[in-house]
Amino acid sequence: MRTWKACLAAAAVSFIAATGAQAQEKQLTLCWAAWDPANALAELGKDFTAESGIKMNYEFVPWTNFADRFINELNSGGKLCDLLIGDSQWIGGSATYGHYIKLNDFFDKEGISMDDFAPATVYAYSTWPKGSENYWALPAMGDALGWIYRKDWFARPDLRQEFKAKYGHDLEVPKNWNELKHIGEFFQGRDIDGKKVYGMGIYTERGSEGITMGVTAALYAWGFQYEDPNNPYHMEGFVNSAAAVEALEFYKSLYECCVPPGHSDAYMVANLDAYKSGQVAMQMNWFAFMPGIAKDEDVGGGKSGFFVNPAQKIAASTLGGQGISVVSYSDKKDMALEYIKWFAQDKVQKKWWALGGYSASKAVLDDPNFPNTAPFAADFLKAMDGVKDFWQEPTYAELLQSMQKRIHDYVVADKGTAKQALDKIIVDWTEVFEDDGKL
Amino acid sequence: MTDRTAASIADRAAAATPAGLTRRVRGLSDRAIAWLFIAPTIVLLLAINIFPLIWTVYLSFTNYRANRPGRVIDWVGTRNYERLLGSEDVWEYMQATAHFVSWTMIIQVILGLGLALLINKNFKGAGFWTTIILIPMMLSPAVVGTFWTYLYQPQTGIFSYIINAFVEVGPIDMIGSPGLAPWSIIIVDTWMWTPYIMLLSLAGLRSIPDYLYEAAEIDRANTWQKFWHITLPRVMPFLMLAVLFRGIENFKMFDMVVELTSGGPGSITELASINLKREAFEKWRTGYASAFAVILFVTVFGLGNIYVKALNRVKQ
Structure with a gap:
């Protein structure tokens, strides 16, 4: 009898262990x-x-x-x-x-x-x-990079009137980057409901990919190309084209004119925080965050509007x-x-x-x-x-880190010119492609 | 412990040793037994210090990338070293490191010694204030870096608020401003590690015998003369030791600065170790990063040796 009991107990334990392991694996x-x-x-x-x-x-x-x-x-x-x-x-x-x-x-x-x-x-x-x-x-x-703005501020008659008088166009969703900058300048340092506000939150983060994602929003709108479409990995005259230089200079001018103090290492969360706390009139951010903004108790429910990355020479957005x-x-x-x-x-x-x-x-x-x-x-x-999108090469991390450094050096640290920054990117990227056997 | 008690413990230990082991050990010379004892440490040292060092030196002459396990490793000679030494960027990282190390050492020595002189006065509550001053040193550098980002926040941070209470200059962007960022990391490191210099200086001050000051009093030496001819020479070895430890640490500084500035704006606060990490574990240029690590090692080792010789001279 005792043997039977022991066998039954052993079988039960085995069964539990087996089903447990199966559940563990599923x-x-x-x-x-x-x-x-x-x-x-x-x-x-x-x-x-x-x-x-x-x-x-x-x-x-x-x-x-x-x-x-x-x-x-x-x-x-x-x-x-x-x-x-x-x-x-x-x-x-x-x-x-x-x-x-x-x-x-x-x-x-x-x-x-x-x-x-x-x-x-x-x-x-x-x-x-x-x-x-x-x-x-x-x-x-x-996902793609888009823009979020304070629709309720844009709708204020006094602000609309003042804006129109100053810039000659309506305070509406910007049709190009020049209009975007006008809006940023207009709100920069302005007093709204007793609180000092600023123009916009843009990406300036140094460590991972932030400033590259932000600056490419401008570069792509200016028609930026990474390489000669007919000659892969040939970058001279493309990465540092006159349009690319202009776009990069423009992005730097946005950083200088229109961001809140201390916005020198900002990516998605910093922009969201600045926007949700009512500090900025606009922010660049991924579409992925827009459902959250639309539902937000402070800035959601019709207070916020959304717009696609403004065109400049062409209509284009950074891919997420x-x-x-x-x-x-x-x-x-x-x-x-x-x-x-x-x-x-x-x-x-x-x-x-x-x-x-x-x-x-x-x-x-x-x-x-x-x-x-x-x-x-x-x-x-x-x-x-x-x-x-950015390069998707196996060496993308090296390519990205080089761009992060060169762009941050120019835009935030105010080092050199836009042309020099883009030239250095070509030098870095050429070295990477040479090491990888692509050049 | 008396000799008799010691002998009794030794006897008992000998009696407790298994007979087999006694026989085996009995056949060994003292030298062999000594080797037996130090062998595990030597093996451990070889495995975790010497072998990785030799391996790093080997990798520094290759194009190895740790994220491509299947790729053939090519011997590239001195190419990595040539690239490093010819790179303007690398010299900028070294300059940023030298700026950080030099200024933190200068400021911390002055403040640390000053604080030690004050605490050495043994005023009422000196013990309490010593404990308070030591607190920053006990925190984790990553935590310190993170919370100073809040203190430095131009609009809501207390740093800007305090400065503006004295001089109205508006929001101060310590971390984002190219001119101020190098000082932002120096200030935080000074806040955190001055207590360490103070502690070692205090040990030096407390080791100075009173009769030296009494003799100086008799010779009618003034306070400055006593400081210059007695205090400073006596404290100097302690200070130099503190500078050696802190200098090596700051040469390798990583966590606090990464949390505080991420090496920015641009690369203005990108110290050598931060760039090394980027090359090794973000770009995965293992060979190149190994060459950089070797250069940094040789630099620290060389400077450290020169410094230790100077320290010995001061001690003599």
Whole structure:
């Protein structure tokens, strides 16, 4: 009898251990940045868990450490992330060094077509080499750099009158960068409701990618090109073209005329803080933050308006956003692919947008009612029509760090001229491409 | 402890040693036993200090990148060193480092010695004030860097507020202004580490025998003469030791400055160690970064050696 009891107990323990281990294994870890859309994705993920029984864990890291943390994770072959929503610029390195698995066969097998996603997002987030049909990610989060402004301040009759008298055009959403600067100058140091306010919050951050993302918003609007389209990696006359010099000088003039004191190392959060605290009339920031602004108790509810990056010589915006990839070092690649299959569905993409994520699916974006679904939706469509991204080369981190240094030296530290800064960028980038065997 | 007690402990220890071990050790010479004892430390030192150093020197002559494990490592000779020594930017980082190290040392020695002289007066509450002064030194540099960014905030920070209470100059952008940023890190380092210099100076002051001052009194020496001929020479070895420790630390300064300025504006406060980290772990130019690390090591080692010789001369 005692033996039977012992056997039963052992069987029970084994069963519990086995099911426990199984439950332990039926989970995935998704890595991304810690920001508003990540919370929306976590909410969305509950549906996946309900349907598949796979528990979702999330590793969200603040933007300032995002690249450092996850690129190190990939380089070390870490197994922390099964799924990674990595920055668009990482695609070259991650594909080349085998950090992501190639998704073509999986897409073919599951009937997932890249034609169902906005072409700009497929090109930017999924493909490497660029323009090829090698897919390493599913477009997950469309994003671009846009602008947010105090609609309630712009609507004040006294301010509108004064502005018109001073600049000869209405205090409205700017049609170009000159008008943007007028608005910045107009609000700089102005007293509104007993509080001193400033023109705008622009990106000036030094450490990661901030000032590059900000300054490219101006460069792209001036028609900037990274290289000769007919002669890859040939940059002389393109990176340091007269238009590029003018754009860079203009960005510096915005920094000098129109930002709050101490705005010398500001990226997304610093701009949000300056704007939400009623300190600035406008801020540049990613569309991803716009749902949060629209709902904000201080500046939301009609107090804020949104506009696409102003055109200058051409209409263009800095690309943000990311694709979702399966990490090749994961032990749970099948489950991770299951998640991607689920995420690619039209109904899931629609819910993703409704929760505050920016879907790149045509099922969402091509819906005739889409522009009316949010006050920034129409501008998002406009922005995604003209997005341009930084280099996506495997050496992107070196290219980015060089640009960060040269631009910050010129714009914030007031060192040298715009032409010298751009010339130095060419020297740095040439060295990087030479070392990489591209030149 | 008496000799008898010591002998008794030794006997008991000998009795407790297993017989097998006694036999094995008995066959070894004193020298061999000594080697046996120091061998683990030597192995550890070789593994975690000497080997990485040699490996770094080797990598400095290659184009190795730690983020590309499969890539063939090419021997590039002295190319990394030529690039480093010929780079205008690298000299700027070295200048920024030299500016930071020199000014922090000068200011901290003056303030630290001054504070030590004050505390040495043994006034009422001297113990309490010593504890208060020592607090900054006990904080983490990263925490210090972070909260000083708030203190330096031009609109809401207390630093700007205090300056404006004396001179109305409007919001002061210590971190963002190219002219002020180098001083912003010097001020914070001084706030944090002056107590350390004070502590060592105080130890020096307390070691000076009173009879020297009494003799000086008899010789009718004034306060300045007593300071110049007795206090300063006696405290000097302690001060020089403090400067050596702090100088080496500040040459490697990273965390506090990264939190405070991220090396900006531009590269004005980008100290050598910050750039080294960028090259090694952001750009992943491991070979190049290794060459930079070797240059920094040789610089610190060389300067340290010269300094130690000077210190020994002062002691004599």
